[in-house]
Amino acid sequence: MKLKLFILLIIAGIFTSCEDYLDINTDPNNPTVVPVKGLMSVNSVRTATNTANVGYSTSYFVQYLAGPNAGGNTDTHMEINANGTWVGIYNVLSNLSDMELLAEAQGAPNYVGAAKVMRAINLALLVNAWNNVPYTDAFFAQTIKPTYDNGQQLYTEIFTLLTDGIAKLQETPSALTMGADDFMFGGNLPRWIKTAHALRARYLNHLSKTSAYNPDDVLAAIANGLASNADNAKVNYTTAVWNPWGSVAVNQAGLTLDGWISEQIVQAMDGTSFGVVDPRMIFMFSRTQHGTFRGTKNGAGRDPDVVDLRLDASTLVEASYYANRTSPVLVMTYAEQKFIEAEAYLAKGAAFKPQAYAAYLAGIGAHMDMLGVATVDKDTYINDPVVSVGDANITLALVMKEKYVAMFLDPETWNDARRYNFQYTDMTIPVGLNPELNGQFSRRLQYPSSEFATNSANVPEVNLLDRIWWDQN
Numbered sequence: 001m002k003l004k005l006f007i008l009l010i011i012a013g014i015f016t017s018c019e020d021y022l023d024i025n026t027d028p029n030n031p032t033v034v035p036v037k038g039l040m041s042v043n044s045v046r047t048a049t050n051t052a053n054v055g056y057s058t059s060y061f062v063q064y065l066a067g068p069n070a071g072g073n074t075d076t077h078m079e080i081n082a083n084g085t086w087v088g089i090y091n092v093l094s095n096l097s098d099m100e101l102l103a104e105a106q107g108a109p110n111y112v113g114a115a116k117v118m119r120a121i122n123l124a125l126l127v128n129a130w131n132n133v134p135y136t137d138a139f140f141a142q143t144i145k146p147t148y149d150n151g152q153q154l155y156t157e158i159f160t161l162l163t164d165g166i167a168k169l170q171e172t173p174s175a176l177t178m179g180a181d182d183f184m185f186g187g188n189l190p191r192w193i194k195t196a197h198a199l200r201a202r203y204l205n206h207l208s209k210t211s212a213y214n215p216d217d218v219l220a221a222i223a224n225g226l227a228s229n230a231d232n233a234k235v236n237y238t239t240a241v242w243n244p245w246g247s248v249a250v251n252q253a254g255l256t257l258d259g260w261i262s263e264q265i266v267q268a269m270d271g272t273s274f275g276v277v278d279p280r281m282i283f284m285f286s287r288t289q290h291g292t293f294r295g296t297k298n299g300a301g302r303d304p305d306v307v308d309l310r311l312d313a314s315t316l317v318e319a320s321y322y323a324n325r326t327s328p329v330l331v332m333t334y335a336e337q338k339f340i341e342a343e344a345y346l347a348k349g350a351a352f353k354p355q356a357y358a359a360y361l362a363g364i365g366a367h368m369d370m371l372g373v374a375t376v377d378k379d380t381y382i383n384d385p386v387v388s389v390g391d392a393n394i395t396l397a398l399v400m401k402e403k404y405v406a407m408f409l410d411p412e413t414w415n416d417a418r419r420y421n422f423q424y425t426d427m428t429i430p431v432g433l434n435p436e437l438n439g440q441f442s443r444r445l446q447y448p449s450s451e452f453a454t455n456s457a458n459v460p461e462v463n464l465l466d467r468i469w470w471d472q473n
Helices: 002-014 018-024 033-061 083-106 109-130 151-169 189-209 215-223 244-253 263-269 334-347 350-371 375-383 396-406 412-419 449-454
Strands: 233-236 328-332
Touching: 033 083, 033 109, 033 233, 033 244, 033 328, 033 412, 083 109, 083 449, 109 151, 109 189, 151 189, 189 215, 189 233, 189 328, 189 334, 189 412, 215 334, 263 396, 334 350, 334 396, 350 375, 350 396, 396 412
Parallel strands: none
Antiparallel strands: 233 328
């Protein structure tokens, strides 16, 4: 299995256009079976990798991570060039377009459906970071300078992709059988369908600031979504092909400083901000050599008394759940779905607080179970009066606090932070914040350098305070 994944990712560069692989795969007995299965493997892995790559930048914006040196560009919300992330997403979208065409031609609706769901995931990553992006004419060789589609209209496309993907996944496969080539679910089509419904709930929840938001639509999607942690959408990596966060941990261990934990997330969990100690810390980042958890203040860099750069501050380490070389990258989880459910019930009014409270507690429990927290530690935390507040006292602030912990390193938290206007307890702007932001958190990414170099006539003129279409108040 390790060798197979290694080979698939080496050949992934070949799968950048339909013409490329049709030229090289000339087996007269079965000329198109290998490309579809190969594309499935590459795309399922790289969809997870794209999720992690977006999360790498956004984890500084929401103060999961902090720069070990003062004034880091990402740490202080300066304009960053996320060219590699942009190109990586477009490579997968291009591959998925080819995969869909080939699968349709072969009568393989299972692969068509999976391709559509992955297209929705990758397109949402683009829109949520950049808003208007090339899409409609972005995947044709003759279109060298593609125009930009409207972000709001692309959300309509995301929902269409999910609807059509579910329909295709429900058809009876008549040709190719999906199996080990699917690194997300191993060919389990019901789990693909559940994930598509859960993703619909996620993207509908993004509309909470708009007149289009309808909590009943969110709950209807959840009703067909993930049933437990067993349904989590994730890709497991290997010692041959590392989890991207594992690479960060390895870099830090080798003193290429990276993956330092923000003071914000530490204080949200160590009792400083909320008065209850969260047992999940040891599963998420390291203790110092003194047995404590110690975060770094965003923008300020490490304190002068941090002498041992491996052991005097909390960082991502391979011993954690998220940052081992073989750790999974999570694309959609049951815990996230439960917090979305809690938010939707709260939006329906006070009469639905019991349902919101039950979903909130279930989200905490699901995340702790996923990490492997001992039952006694889980029960102690959940039963603490700070956490178990009762039906009548459940609030959006509590839901968002627990979701913030449960979504550690996930780019979805940046979407939450913007919807929530960064109103997390004790979250403050970093030291040395980009002065052009006028004391505010950034609301988007600047377009990458490759677009200014090759497609400048079409690149929208924006600044970091210009909001994504759903983030309007």
